[in-house]
Amino acid sequence: MSGSTTDNAPEDEQSGSSQAVEPSAQADDEKAAAVRRVSAAGRRWRAAQLAGCAALLAVALTGGSIAFGALRDGGTATVASSSSAVSPGLMASGDLDAGIKAMQAHLRGQPRDFGSWATLGLAYVEQARTKGDPSRYPQAEQALKKSLELEPDNDQGLAGLAALAAARHDFKGALTYADRTLKQNPYDERALCSRIDALVELGRYAEASKAADLADERRPGIPVFTRYAYVHELRGDVRTARAVLERALSTATTPGDIAYVAAALGQLAWNQGDYDTALTDYARALAADDSYLPALEGRARAQAASGNRAAAIKGMEAVVARYPLPGPLVALGELYEDRGADGDKAKAGDQYALVDAWTALARANGVNADLDTAMAAADHGDKAAALRAARAEWARRHTVHTADALAWALHVNGRDKEALPYARQATATGYRNASFLYHRGIVELATGDRKEARSHLGSALKLNPGFSPLGAREARKALKEASK
Numbered sequence: 001m002s003g004s005t006t007d008n009a010p011e012d013e014q015s016g017s018s019q020a021v022e023p024s025a026q027a028d029d030e031k032a033a034a035v036r037r038v039s040a041a042g043r044r045w046r047a048a049q050l051a052g053c054a055a056l057l058a059v060a061l062t063g064g065s066i067a068f069g070a071l072r073d074g075g076t077a078t079v080a081s082s083s084s085a086v087s088p089g090l091m092a093s094g095d096l097d098a099g100i101k102a103m104q105a106h107l108r109g110q111p112r113d114f115g116s117w118a119t120l121g122l123a124y125v126e127q128a129r130t131k132g133d134p135s136r137y138p139q140a141e142q143a144l145k146k147s148l149e150l151e152p153d154n155d156q157g158l159a160g161l162a163a164l165a166a167a168r169h170d171f172k173g174a175l176t177y178a179d180r181t182l183k184q185n186p187y188d189e190r191a192l193c194s195r196i197d198a199l200v201e202l203g204r205y206a207e208a209s210k211a212a213d214l215a216d217e218r219r220p221g222i223p224v225f226t227r228y229a230y231v232h233e234l235r236g237d238v239r240t241a242r243a244v245l246e247r248a249l250s251t252a253t254t255p256g257d258i259a260y261v262a263a264a265l266g267q268l269a270w271n272q273g274d275y276d277t278a279l280t281d282y283a284r285a286l287a288a289d290d291s292y293l294p295a296l297e298g299r300a301r302a303q304a305a306s307g308n309r310a311a312a313i314k315g316m317e318a319v320v321a322r323y324p325l326p327g328p329l330v331a332l333g334e335l336y337e338d339r340g341a342d343g344d345k346a347k348a349g350d351q352y353a354l355v356d357a358w359t360a361l362a363r364a365n366g367v368n369a370d371l372d373t374a375m376a377a378a379d380h381g382d383k384a385a386a387l388r389a390a391r392a393e394w395a396r397r398h399t400v401h402t403a404d405a406l407a408w409a410l411h412v413n414g415r416d417k418e419a420l421p422y423a424r425q426a427t428a429t430g431y432r433n434a435s436f437l438y439h440r441g442i443v444e445l446a447t448g449d450r451k452e453a454r455s456h457l458g459s460a461l462k463l464n465p466g467f468s469p470l471g472a473r474e475a476r477k478a479l480k481e482a483s484k
Contacts, residue, residue, distance in 0.1 A: 118144060137167065153180070169368035171202050213228075348380075374386045379412070386412065408439045435471060454479065
């Protein structure tokens, strides 16, 4: 949903440059093999849906309590009991609130149903994510712990704790719980995916790639395909990422899956500055689910980058009304600043103040919000606080995102020589991100390296000229200065 430099990541300055490296024949073979695996898995997934879609849905909702993969390979699997009193379709229908109420009612009558406690805990995690409400996380924790109290080490509860830890940005904890789950059930789809997510967010990219391959072998399906694509995107392999996502979309049948994958395709296209394709992808997502917030947010960003600021503001206002998270709040604030109409400066300030309010709420409910704080405060808040938060996050995990955040926080505090190594690390994996290139170029200009500054500022604007309403404007100004 959704990276960094690591000890395993090569310190290759070329990979962070604007020049695309032509893939080798071996890389092309790997891409072809990846697409073939996804295609074959898609066919298997469709067959499985036709043969037992209700059972598969129940598995997905309870964290994979029945290990179909193990049975397919002739292994053994413990089949945990799970209630059929509450329809899995209700929980997956998109009406999450109604599903939670039904599950709560069921548990009042069947309080020892550990599988349903785990499902309820996961539903709370999803509710917190979709509503931007971290107050649901303590409820999720209570439900998941109840599941494990009733049935110690059950894979549903452990997988739920992995998902909860990841949602709280405790990625070491997420990895620990995912590994514990996989000891109980090596084919648990949720745990396989949580393990990939945790390794990515810890910056352990080589291990994440292996984890994605393993998950692809054991439980191929849309949750794994999207993560497999992102691991490739982090290495700069956009073609494979898009091919895998397109194939995943061709296997999607439910509105939720279609919206999820199409929005991921839109984000990938937007990152490359291909706004027409991004808007088409977001339209595909919204045709499946017209309330899907990641698609609504992505469409607003693509509209802004395409010059349709009025539509972008209207769309982002609708998003933050339902989804008041730091990313869309900052984006809306910058759109107001860019427009510059009467009252827009105050409106922008309101959005940035809401980021602070969300951060306080998140921390009160056990969420590590240092990366959010660092990025928002560096440009729109307390610069010293931004640096403290960025340093704290870097101490926990070395990802391209934390490297970029620390570089930028150091820059805005006037410490560009310290910032430069981190700016380089943020672009070292080949991940094509215009903001990272912009930040690196600004830091290079501040340290007197005009040649490199021109290269990276130019690359940022070439890759995604509308990456930020304010950042792109500053990048153009800086590029002119670096070219003098």
